[in-house]
Amino acid sequence: MVMMTIRKAIGAVKDQKSTRIAKVASNKAPELEVAIVKATSHDDDPVSEKYIQEILNLTSYLRGYVYAYVAAVSKRLGKTCDWIVALKALMLILHLLNDGDPLFLEEILYATRRGTRLFSLSDFRDETHSSYWDHFAFVRTYAMYLD
Template sequence: MAPTTIRKAIGAVKDQTSIGLAKVASNMAPELEVAIVKATSHDDEPASEKYIREILHLTSVSRGYVSACVSLISRRLGKTRDWIVAIKCLMLIHRLLNDGDIVFQQEIMYATRRGTRLLNLSDFRDEAHSNSWDHSAFVRTYALYLDQRLEL
């Protein structure tokens, strides 16, 4: 098996494990966590609009879901070293900032003040993929753009 095939298989296993754990052990909002994992999966396909809409809907229901969403995305973004997952997380944040409730933006700002390192990806580095230097640089730049956009 080629290294990229192995990497894809490992990514798929990680995603399925995260989904399974979210369904049985999630303290916050299991349906939201599953949607976030599916929207930010390791595969190199664009995030499914179905899951993005589900996340937008759930975060419009209550502030508790917004808080959980920020926490879950922050955790996923903080743990990953895969540029594909990181880009999908950042694109999800961007979409939530554009199309979601203003409460999402406020919650990100509150989380940042509390010390959550959501958009500080200055040390992000994907060392597993070819061309990872370029992709890692883009992830860092995109995160910086979103961070600066929040400050406006």
């Protein structure tokens, strides 16, 4: 029980740090990166519809925001070692492919041609949670499905 509380606290600190970095260091769309970090937080709650709508609104105006979205989600997936964050990021991609502008699919295809490893999670590992094997195996399979 204590380990679970410590893990949640560490996840919250990581999310706060990522949010602050996105606000300061983002060149293209800091508000978009902040929304992505908040949508793919370390907590066990599902992706909030509020952040999905915010991301949809931000990316519906400019193609550059769609590019920034794909880059930010790719970076988030590439850095995380938490299956919850990875699964939320993949679920967010699926939401935006279904409900967003058709430019999302186009930009994802262009990004993979440029070398972005958006769905390539073959080396993804999360050994911090109990029964981690099932979790990261599911995340890998879900990424292959989306690909």
